[in-house]
Amino acid sequence: MRSLTVNRRRPLSVALALAAGSVLLTACGSGGGVAAGQNAVTPQGPGPKINIGPDQHRIHGEKDAKAAALVPARVRRTGELRIGVGAGSSPPLSFYATDDTTLIGVEEDLATLLADTLGLKPRFDPLSWENLFVGLDSGKLDAVLANVTVTEERKEKYDFATYRLDQLAMEARKGSGWKVRGAKDVAGKTIAVGTGTNQEKILVGWSKENEKAGRKPVDIKYYQKNSDTYLALQSGRIDGYFGPNPSAAYHVNAAGRTEIVGTFSGGGNSVQGKIAATTKQGSGLVKAYAAALQKVIDNGRYGKVLARWGLTEEALKTSEINPPGLPRTTN
Known part of the structure; x- marks a missing residue:
């Protein structure tokens, strides 16, 4: 079920933000503006403009x-x-x-x-x-x-x-200076993750590894909506969000307030x-x-x-x- 519903009478700039609601902060302000005359999220970073209008001009294949x-x-x-x-x-x-x-x-x-x-x-x-x-x-x-x-x-x-x-990604506030390559990089950090996901398994494993090594465990947080997760990230209540790379890349591109500080295989170290x-x-x-x-x-x-x-x-x-x-x- 979608976390947000778009009101069609809202101005286009608001509709665009809400259409991407599960990854965009509801309090982003002008963080992801709209290019004039285009149904596109204008990125703050180097990523492409992404068309989120109904007229997609999809790339089609030919029958083989x-x-x-x-x-x-x-x-x-x-x-x-x-x-x-x-x-x-x-x-x-x-x-x-x-x-x-x-x-x-x-x-x-x-x-x-x-x-x-x-x-x-x-x-x-x-x-x-x-x-x-x-x-x-x-x-x-x-x-x-x-x-x-x-x-x-x-x-x-x-x-x-x-x-x-x-691919999974660890997302943090832009300019955090934090790089995540494995367990010790998340010791003592507060990180949000989706329940029942592969990334949760990896994060729980890292936390246990840290405890065995005498380091602080991870303080794992769970939110019902991605918008709540990103609000917590932007306000500093959590240090990072560990989620699917596509969603993280989209949010970084659209909102311009976060960055990816580490990427990992969904299978952890065992398999790509x-x-x-x-x-x-x-x-x-x-x-x-x-x-x-x-x-x-x-x-x-x-x-x-x-x-x-x-x-x-x-x-x-x-x-x-x-x-x-x-x-x-x-x-």
């Missing part, structure tokens, strides 16, 4: 006969690909445009490329995290593109075709995490997804999509089927 032939006949007959995406509150992954209706983001763009290449029409279904997997299990969805990391546990029920690196198009195991679709993704990687359209959302550093050269995933957590 070999990839399309891998799609099971039952799906081809429908003429569409039913794709689960995030519930619309996580820029730049999946969120609502300034009309409060149109779903936009890197996930929708890549899903569109995937469907185009398979000769199918994408049909997006915005769902909560748990309902994305319910949709796959029930057969309601053909795929999920919602920042899903490949894990060994998930591979027992689902098949994966990778399309981005899973990878984000993947997810489908029910045995659905017969994963080979088609991998072939289509490889096609758009090779023809350059994939790179253009990542570039328009400021995520070039998460690019892959190869779409892999069911690569090594994040290991099971041992209790």
Whole structure:
């Protein structure tokens, strides 16, 4: 569920800030202004201007006969690909445009490329995290593109075709002078993190490592809304926010008041995490997804999509089927 709702009668500058509400401070003032005549967030830093209006001018793919032939006949007959995406509150992954209706983001763009290449029409279904997997299990969805990391546990029920690196980022106030490379750099710090996430596991592990080494543990904080997290960060109540790199990069670019002080694999030191198009195991679709993704990687359209959302550093050269995933957590 989205944390903020856009009132369509508000001035455009306010609507733009609220459309990115899960990553922008509600008290930013002029921190992320609007370029005249453009539906774009004007960055304070070196990142690109990001169009958050409903008219996206998406980069489209062309049908590839070999990839399309891998799609099971039952799906081809429908003429569409039913794709689960995030519930619309996580820029730049999946969120609502300034009309409060149109779903936009890197996930929708890549899903569109995937469907185009398979000769199918994408049909997006915005769902909560748990309902994305319910949709796959029930057969309601053909795929999920919602920042899903490949894990060994998930591979027992689902098949994966990778399309981005899973990168995490530590975000701090601009000019903090803080650099985070591992456990000792967060000793005694107050850091916010999302509950039940891979970054929480890493942060908890770092805290335990610090205690064993005689250093101070991490004071871990949890907030219901990202806007609350960023308000706490800006006011100095927390030292950092450990979250997905795409969201951090978007916020740094849009608000201009924070900086990324460290990036990490979503798998920690054990494995390089990878984000993947997810489908029910045995659905017969994963080979088609991998072939289509490889096609758009090779023809350059994939790179253009990542570039328009400021995520070039998460690019892959190869779409892999069911690569090594994040290991099971041992209790």
